[in-house]
Amino acid sequence: MATPPPPQGGPGFGGFPQQQPPQVHQPQQPPQQPPHQQQPQHQQSHRTPPPGGAQGFGPPPGLPASPGMPPVGADRPGRRGGGLRRNAVWAFTGALIVSAGWAAAVFTLPGMVKTGGSARPIRGYHVVDDLCSASKLGKFQALYTMVDTNPYHYSAQHTAMDVMSCTADMKRGATSSDWDYALIEMRAYLHKSVDSGPEFTATKAAFQQRKAEISAVPGLGDEAYLAYVDERRTTSKSRTWHSARYELQVRDGGMTFSLAWSATYDDDGPKPVDKETVRQSLLSDGRDALKAIGGP
Incomplete structure (x- = not known):
């Protein structure tokens, strides 16, 4: 019995070692040991792992960039100078948003798998092609001007879940600061095959772990809350950058909705719009958006 050498290729599907080719019995070769010294057959079938060992599990590669965030190195229309500073700040913001989504996913998936549960009724909610236009965002458009008159949006339908999304980049006045x-980011999900409750609870838990200020919003859907977080990072030159995020989360039957300002x-610089003004805008524009997709 001869054991073929391990293959030289990389790991197989999903990071596991490639399967070794079956061993070939070669009766024409004389035995190398006397019969009484030969190893048992179960030992001969042992396969040597490929060089370098199998790859382990880890976070999925290629976490997506946050939708709507300006790409690193891109400049906004009409803005001059400050490229490195601007890119560093927006990259920091994007990393925070992505980390929030990743944390929510880590909490959500185990809960959904364990609890399962039947889907809740969708009620009157339905998909619209352009959530940005349907929702109007009247309060925020009174505070800011759209950087792009056609903000990024999409909708998708599936037997398990429908999705609507809107991302709008805004600025105050004609300044270039x-x-x-x-x-402004808005998302709506119509869950048609699983209970929307565990996902909603998981998202709230992610905010709590980030030490967010959370306040309940009575009278909006089955459950709603506002979450505010201001995360800071100090640079090597002792400058402190802030990434502020205020988000409205709503669950109504099988529909979950979020509207966020960041x-x-x-x-050392000017401050953004005050928290109370942002809160009132989230509540007003959030209610308008829910009505636009069939809410009460």
């Missing part, structure tokens, strides 16, 4: 910009600033 980095601190006058804000990002902005960046530093301790």
Whole structure:
């Protein structure tokens, strides 16, 4: 019995070692040991792992960039200078948003798998092609001007879940200051095959772990809350950058909805729109958006 050498290729599907080819019995070769010294057959079938060992499990590669965030190195229309500063701040903001989504996913998936549960009724909610246009965002458009008159949006339908999304980049006045910009993100999910409750609970838990200020919003859907977080990072030059995010989360039957405002600033520069104004805008524009997709 001869054991073929391990293959030289890389790991197989999903990071596991490639399967070794079956061993070939070669009766024409004389035995190398006397019969009484030959190893048992179960030992001969042992396969040597490929060089380098199998790859382990880890976070999925290629976490997506946050939708709507300006690409690193891109400049906004009509803005001059401050490229490195602007890119660093927006990259920091994007990382925070992505980390929030990743944390929510880590909490959500185990809960959904364990609890299962039947889907809740969708009630009167339905998909619209352009959530940005349907929702109007009247309060935020009174505070800011759309950087792009056709903000990024999409909708998708599936037997398990329908999705609607809107991402709008806004700025205050005609200035070109980095601190006058804000990002508005809106999402709506119509869960048709699983209970929307565990996902909603998981998202709230992710905010709690980030030490967010959370306040209940009575009278909106089955359950709703506002979450505010202001995360800081100090640079090597002792400048402190802030990434502020204020988000409305709503669950109504099998529908889950979020409307978020985010902005960046530093301790030495102008401050963004005050929290109370943002809160009132989230509530007003959030209610309008829910009505636009069939809510009460």
